Amino acid sequence: MDAPPAGVTMLKQHLIDPEICIRCNTCEATCPIGAITHDANNYVVDPGKCNACMDCVAPCPTGAIDNWFVVATPFSLEEQFSWRELPPRPADPPSEAPDALDEEAAALIAAAHAGAEGRARPPASASKPRINLFNRASPARARVSGNYRITRSPGGTDVHHLVLDFGAVPFPVLEGQSIGVIPPGTDALGRPHAMRLYSVSSPRDGERPNTNNLALTVKRVAEPRPDGTILRGVASNWLCDLPVGAEIEVMGPFGATFLMPDDPETDIVMVCTGTGSAPFRGFTERRRRLRQWGRGRMYLFFGARTPEELPYFGPLQKVPGELLERHLVFSRVPGRPKQYVQDRMREEAATLGTLLGKPTTHLYVCGLKGLERGVEEALTDIAAQAGLDWPAIRSAMRAEGRYHVETY
Ligand SMILES: Cc1cc2nc3c(=O)[nH]c(=O)nc-3n(C[C@H](O)[C@H](O)[C@H](O)COP(=O)(O)OP(=O)(O)OC[C@H]3O[C@@H](n4cnc5c(N)ncnc54)[C@H](O)[C@@H]3O)c2cc1C
Ligand code: SF4
Ligand code: SF4
Numbered sequence: 001m002d003a004p005p006a007g008v009t010m011l012k013q014h015l016i017d018p019e020i021c022i023r024c025n026t027c028e029a030t031c032p033i034g035a036i037t038h039d040a041n042n043y044v045v046d047p048g049k050c051n052a053c054m055d056c057v058a059p060c061p062t063g064a065i066d067n068w069f070v071v072a073t074p075f076s077l078e079e080q081f082s083w084r085e086l087p088p089r090p091a092d093p094p095s096e097a098p099d100a101l102d103e104e105a106a107a108l109i110a111a112a113h114a115g116a117e118g119r120a121r122p123p124a125s126a127s128k129p130r131i132n133l134f135n136r137a138s139p140a141r142a143r144v145s146g147n148y149r150i151t152r153s154p155g156g157t158d159v160h161h162l163v164l165d166f167g168a169v170p171f172p173v174l175e176g177q178s179i180g181v182i183p184p185g186t187d188a189l190g191r192p193h194a195m196r197l198y199s200v201s202s203p204r205d206g207e208r209p210n211t212n213n214l215a216l217t218v219k220r221v222a223e224p225r226p227d228g229t230i231l232r233g234v235a236s237n238w239l240c241d242l243p244v245g246a247e248i249e250v251m252g253p254f255g256a257t258f259l260m261p262d263d264p265e266t267d268i269v270m271v272c273t274g275t276g277s278a279p280f281r282g283f284t285e286r287r288r289r290l291r292q293w294g295r296g297r298m299y300l301f302f303g304a305r306t307p308e309e310l311p312y313f314g315p316l317q318k319v320p321g322e323l324l325e326r327h328l329v330f331s332r333v334p335g336r337p338k339q340y341v342q343d344r345m346r347e348e349a350a351t352l353g354t355l356l357g358k359p360t361t362h363l364y365v366c367g368l369k370g371l372e373r374g375v376e377e378a379l380t381d382i383a384a385q386a387g388l389d390w391p392a393i394r395s396a397m398r399a400e401g402r403y404h405v406e407t408y
Contacts, residue, residue: 021064047074115405125263131318153308175282179250201278264294276367353386
């Protein structure tokens with residue numbers, strides 16, 4: 001968003017979309033401080049009362065309530081009562097920009113998306129995400145209904161598939177979004193732990209269609225330090241050790257740009273290592289479940305040390321080839337040359353070069369920060385072979401919501 005003129009304080013105003021609202025009164029009944037009222041025409045939010053507690057947002061059955069405009073002068077109640085539709089948005093919608101409501105999560109997302117260089121945009125055909133419904137002060141409660149290891153290497157990388165059940169609480173997510181958790185206890189300075197984000201690895205309608213749950217793909221962080229001790233990640237170890245039946249507090253959903261296109265004609269190229277595969281499991285399951293693939297194909301470049309360390313190796317083999325072109329790449333298989341995702345991408349330069357030239361291709365990179373450099377170099381070479389200029393293509397793709405990086 002552009003900076004406001006000197007001396008002008010911008011504020012975030014909560015508004016209800018009169019075109020979508022079905023006048024069900026749920027929000028007015030929910031608001032703990034009476035900030036929502038209505039006349040014969042509209043439900044409206046009093047800007048002098050609303051404290052953005054978000055209590056009304058999750059229960060709204062239509063999403064009409066989830067509008068936040070950054071304004072210099074708030075719209076009055078009289079103006080809102082007269083509307084048939086929302087006025088034009090003054091700026092980009094609140095998303096992972098640092099001005100988003102949950103600043104802790106927004107900062108984490110902004111850092112993870114820094115590789116997209118500049119303000120990331122959602123795909124044009126993506127569904128509208130719900131964000132910041134639950135926060136530290138008012139989290140959702142979820143029950144662990146599944147927790148099992150999905151890597152098979154004894155003593156090696158330990159990645160868990162967790163299923164969180166939200167019971168009767170609506171927790172709407174889209175593929176590519178993340179949730180936040182705060183591990184119990186305090187940090188070395190005695191403060192509550194910082195929030196950790198985890199990508200949702202299930203499709204929007206749950207692990208099985210129409211279940212109110214979501215899946216996470218969590219890697220247990222346990223790294224040897226130079227002094228011989230082991231660094232055990234606080235949140236990842238806590239999550240991986242949670243027993244089935246445990247109740248945890250969840251924040252979010254977060255992330256408004258790393259989303260999949262809903263248009264089935266689009267091609268989706270996904271590049272990842274390790275837990276970077278989490279959002280792509282959601283993307284793939286979504287398209288598989290729709291059974292309307294259109295002409296759009298999915299291409300997965302997925303790197304791991306060995307097949308045993310590649311999360312979801314078994315289930316991935318069963319995804320139909322006409323939906324997903326799989327490139328599973330291994331760097332530590334005894335007796336075989338080391339191969340990384342960027343090496344396989346170069347081998348597939350003809351296919352990728354064609355895809356980079358298509359205006360319907362969406363490209364996603366997800367995983368540890370170290371992944372970005374090799375992928376960038378490979379894309380530069382692949383584009384050049386196809387007679388294209390990668391920085392120019394990347395800028396255009398980013399501006400059109402077709403280029404996405406999420407690394408941490
Ligand atoms: C948008 C976003 C999405 C994320 N999605 C996932 C996900 O789907 N699955 C997942 O496991 N993690 C994911 N993460 C990382 C996660 O939030 C935590 O940072 C990670 O689990 C480590 O937290 P911890 O408390 O266990 O480690 P800490 O106690 O915070 O220790 C930090 C140490 O862990 C290292 N570290 C952080 N992430 C990893 C990793 N994945 N592999 C190896 N070392 C790491 C750091 O470099 C550091 O040395 C995501 C992060 C972001 C910002
Ligand atoms: S809960 Fe949503 S749909 Fe119902 S009156 Fe409020 S804004 Fe409208
Ligand atoms: S965000 Fe909170 S204070 Fe504002 S209208 Fe909704 S329930 Fe009321």
